[in-house]
Amino acid sequence: MTFEAGTPPEAAATDDHVLATWLAEEAGRRLLEVRTQGLEGKELKDAGDAAAHELLVALLAEHRPDDAVLSEEAAEKSADKAHRLSADAVWIVDPLDGTREFSEPPRDDWAVHVALWERTPDGEHEGELTAGAVAQPALGETFNTGQPPVVAPWTSERPRIAVSRSRPPAFVQKLAQEIDAELVPMGSAGVKVMSVVRDVTDAYVHAGGQFEWDSAAPVAVAQAAGLFTSRIDGSPLLYNQDDVYLPDLIVCRPELAEQILDFVERHGVTSAG
Structure with a gap:
């Protein structure tokens, strides 16, 4: 065919x-x-x-x-x-x-x-x-990004964090314990970011290794929808770089950004899914 x-x-x-x-x-x-x-x-x-x-x-x-x-x-x-x-x-x-x-x-x-x-x-x-x-x-x-998604008002009593279903998210588990969050396993980096856009989750935190193509389109859509996006240390996500390895990111509702960045600053990162 x-x-x-x-x-x-x-x-x-x-x-x-x-x-x-x-x-x-x-x-x-x-x-x-x-x-x-x-x-x-x-x-x-x-x-x-x-x-x-x-x-x-x-x-x-x-x-x-x-x-x-x-x-x-x-x-x-x-x-x-x-x-x-x-x-x-x-x-x-x-x-x-x-x-x-x-x-x-x-x-x-x-x-x-x-x-x-x-x-x-x-x-x-x-x-x-x-x-x-x-x-x-x-x-x-x-x-x-042409018709940016409208993120619904926060509906969950506890924060929900999208995580990999295939890699043990030790770092994210510690974060979830601190902010009393629920972990929601799923595949695909793009699906995880879109889960925040769709109000299926409230955050996706990753520090286990990715490349530019893993996050470029999802981050573009998330930014257009008004979500917070950054590297794990709070610095901007940069694309079309000489080295296309872009190992970490945060995509979340703006209300959660300060809590997540504060946790990273205090505890560092070992691994995230």
């Missing part, structure tokens, strides 16, 4: 928010199709990674040919890196975030990330995330 991408909305030609959303949704459709092909385990993981990556790279080459692309699924060559670091616009994509969850149908806690980083013309900052979309195809939902 040959997958054919749909026609992008007319606005995608000039509106990066619209394009990011369409790209994430098209990759999501492709991944849902891959899930129907009878593959299992590693074969399904590999097929999903490859199919979504190939589609996103091809569509970006067609619709934004002058922009650079940073993708988890592509080994970055020296020439690609030089182009990315000098470019004014870089698309940072994770074609399949939550590969393990994707390979375990009918799990829905996996996502597609598409973000745009642009160099700031005023020279005050190197660059910033200007558009982003996170698709959760198995839920039929896409969150984007």
Whole structure:
């Protein structure tokens, strides 16, 4: 079966928010199709990674040919890196975030990330995330910066913290004990960030190692929704860097930011999921 991408909305030609959303949704459709092909385990993981990556790279080459692309699924060559670091616009994509969850149908806690980083013309900052979309195809939902999500008023009696279901979150367990929080396990970094946007959780705190593509699109959407985002020490999250390793982050309701940062300052970080 040959997958054919749909026609992008007319606005995608000039509106990066619209394009990011369409790209994430098209990759999501492709991944849902891959899930129907009878593959299992590693074969399904590999097929999903490859199919979504190939589609996103091809569509970006067609619709934004002058922009650079940073993708988890592509080994970055020296020439690609030089182009990315000098470019004014870089698309940072994770074609399949939550590969393990994707390979375990009918799990829905996996996502597609598409973000745009642009160099700031005023020279005050190197660059910033200007558009982003996170698709959760198995839920039929896409969150984007063009129509930022409205975060509901706080509904939980206790703070809820999204954590990895596969790695022991020792640091987060200590944080949860201090602020009397409930831990909510789930897969995919993007799904964890979107859980804060969706009022499924109130915070996602990670210090166990990530890369730019793991958080760029989710952070763009979270910022557009008015959530607090930072490194674990409170410093800004920076993208399109020479070293794309971005090991930690905090995404939370603004009301929780001070408590979390204070805990980190007093106790440090050993590991987080």
